[in-house]
Every structure is written in structure tokens, then in C-alpha cells.
Amino acid sequence: MSLGQQLAPHLPFLRRYARALTGSQSHGDNFVRATLEAVVAAPDEFPRDVEPRLGLYKTFQAIWQSTSDDREGDSAGEVGSSSETIAQSRMARLTPVSRQALLLTAMEGFSNEDAGYLIGESPARVDELIDEALSEIERQTRATVLIIEDEPMIAMDLETIVRDLGHDVTGIAVTRDEAVAQAREMPPGLVLADIQLADDSSGIDAVGDILSEITVPVIFITAFPERLLTGQRPEPTFLITKPFQRATVKAAISQALFFDRSTLPE
Structure with missing residues (x-):
């Protein structure tokens, strides 16, 4: 089975995660598109030591984490909008990695171990990040x-x-x-x-x-x-x-x- 065939079943769920993370259908889809372009451009760099879904999200995370906080979404090909400005106000009080930990575990169903692999943190730290995200978001909304x-x-x-x-x-x-x-x-x-x-x-x-x-x-x-x-x-x-x-x-x-x-x- 080709790499593309292995990744295809997981794309709808990566799109869901990307949209929830960015708060935008278009921005989320652009990040997913950039992820697929990276896989096509350098298939030998795709993580082969983990299951395909985890490797796909890992590639996405690398692209997301390379985007500077003050231009979140713009590097994926779109100019910032008013909703992004609103988000930036909140992100000053909530680190992006906390939101990633929350969404990866609660919405995408990854274990703390897998989420830690994706964001470069220990499972124990993932627990702390989730608590931080929930506490901060609940105070704001x-x-x-x-x-x-x-x-x-x-x-x-x-x-x-x-x-x-x-x-x-x-x-x-x-x-x-x-x-x-x-x-x-x-x-x-x-x-x-x-x-x-x-x-x-x-x-x-x-x-x-x-x-x-x-x-x-x-x-x-x-x-x-x-x-x-x-x-x-x-x-x-x-x-x-x-x-x-x-x-x-x-x-x-x-x-x-x-x-x-x-x-x-x-």
C-alpha cells in the first residue's frame, strides 16, 4: 500500500483538528494542504517509525510550530482577519501548545504519550498543559x-x-x-x-x-x-x-x- 493510501483515511480528521486549532475552515485546510505538499516533496522524511496517522499529525505539527505566533494562519496563504486578531488577544494569555495538547487528546483521541510525541513534551507535561488550557479558556469564555x-x-x-x-x-x-x-x-x-x-x-x-x-x-x-x-x-x-x-x-x-x-x- 502506498503512503498516500495509508494517509487518506486520516485526512478528514486532520482537517477537523486543523480547523479547530486555527478557528477557520480556510486556514485549517491551508495548513493541511501544506502538510501534504511537504509529504509529497520529501517522502523519505515522513516518520516511518510510528503509525501513519501519528506520522501525518507529526508532519502537520512541524509546519504549525514553525509558524510565528504573531502571524498565525498567514504563512498558510491567507491574510489575517478580525477573528485572528481576537484570537491573538487570547493567545497572549494562553500558549498555543496548551491548546494543541487539549485538542489532540480530547478531540482527536490521542493518548498523552502520543500527544507528547506530537508536541515534543512528556506525558506528564501534557497533563499539565491540558489543565492550563481548560482553566484559562473557561475564565475567558x-x-x-x-x-x-x-x-x-x-x-x-x-x-x-x-x-x-x-x-x-x-x-x-x-x-x-x-x-x-x-x-x-x-x-x-x-x-x-x-x-x-x-x-x-x-x-x-x-x-x-x-x-x-x-x-x-x-x-x-x-x-x-x-x-x-x-x-x-x-x-x-x-x-x-x-x-x-x-x-x-x-x-x-x-x-x-x-x-x-x-x-x-x-
Whole structure:
């Protein structure tokens, strides 16, 4: 099997990580593109002493870590935006390596050992970095959250996680129409949206309707994230895989709000 064939199944998940790390679909995808270009340009330098997924993320990390903090994203081919300026304000108080440790373990499912390999830290240090990231992000971000989910137990679980993080829940919608109506009545600061809803309507369509009226960060929840990361249509920046762990939801919420202008501290 060629190297390309070995890496292909892992690309959707690397794109998810890159987008969550940068807070931007376009910037994240540009970093992934740069990673693949590096692999093609120097295949002999690709890490062969680890599994392909770990080697792919390691190559990505090398490119990410070579980017200077004050131009995060620009080296991947795009001019900085206002959301990046907002992020820079927060990164002055939160080291990028802390966010990487959190996302690699909580969202991408790497062990502390593998995350340590990827960011060049010991497993014990990874634990410390995760604690630092969560503590700092939770102090900086508070929001009202709309949950779009038709499974009662999952919706209750999400509500508990959201409230435990210190956020308020504006409502729980089970259909597209309910979601749009609730968002109009009480505009949320964050949306958590399932893909398939109770009346066979689409969470993607519901979010599209909401975003046509207000600007709000969105986290999609699905059992098949790779189906939303095909590169063939507009795709989510933040994506949670079902069944999810509490830490995954916590990391995704924190990171989505990290880049949202409405949660900047006074």
C-alpha cells in the first residue's frame, strides 16, 4: 500500500483538528494542504517509525510550530482577519501548545504519550498543559447556548455539560423549525447541532437558516464526521463525533468560543 493510501483515511480528521486549532475552515485546510505538499516533496522524511496517522499529525505539527505566533494562519496563504486578531488577544494569555495538547487528546483521541510525541513534551507535561488550557479558556469564555438535538438523553447530557461549564442554555430544539424559532426569540452565543433531526429535517439546514440572520459559532455533532469533511461543499469548522466524551464537548465549546468576538473579556 502506498503512503498516500495509508494517509487518506486520516485526512478528514486532520482537517477537523486543523480547523479547530486555527478557528477557520480556510486556514485549517491551508495548513493541511501544506502538510501534504511537504509529504509529497520529501517522502523519505515522513516518520516511518510510528503509525501513519501519528506520522501525518507529526508532519502537520512541524509546519504549525514553525509558524510565528504573531502571524498565525498567514504563512498558510491567507491574510489575517478580525477573528485572528481576537484570537491573538487570547493567545497572549494562553500558549498555543496548551491548546494543541487539549485538542489532540480530547478531540482527536490521542493518548498523552502520543500527544507528547506530537508536541515534543512528556506525558506528564501534557497533563499539565491540558489543565492550563481548560482553566484559562473557561475564565475567558461564557455564552448562551442553543442545543439542536432530537435524542432526549443526548440533549440532556449536552445541557448538563454546557451548564457545568458555566454557560446558559437558551433552549433545546428537536426540529429545524423549532431551532430557527428559538434562535429568533433568543439569539444564542453558540449553537450545538445534530445533523439528523426528529422530523427528518436537517440540522445543517437549520444552522443555515440561523446563520442567514445572525452570526454565531456552531459545533456540529455527528456519528460520521468524515461525511462532512469531503471538500465538496461548505463544511463545519468545529465537529464532534458521536458517541462523544465529556472532554471532547468541553474542548470543542471552549475552542469555538475562543475565536468568537462576543466573548472577548472587557
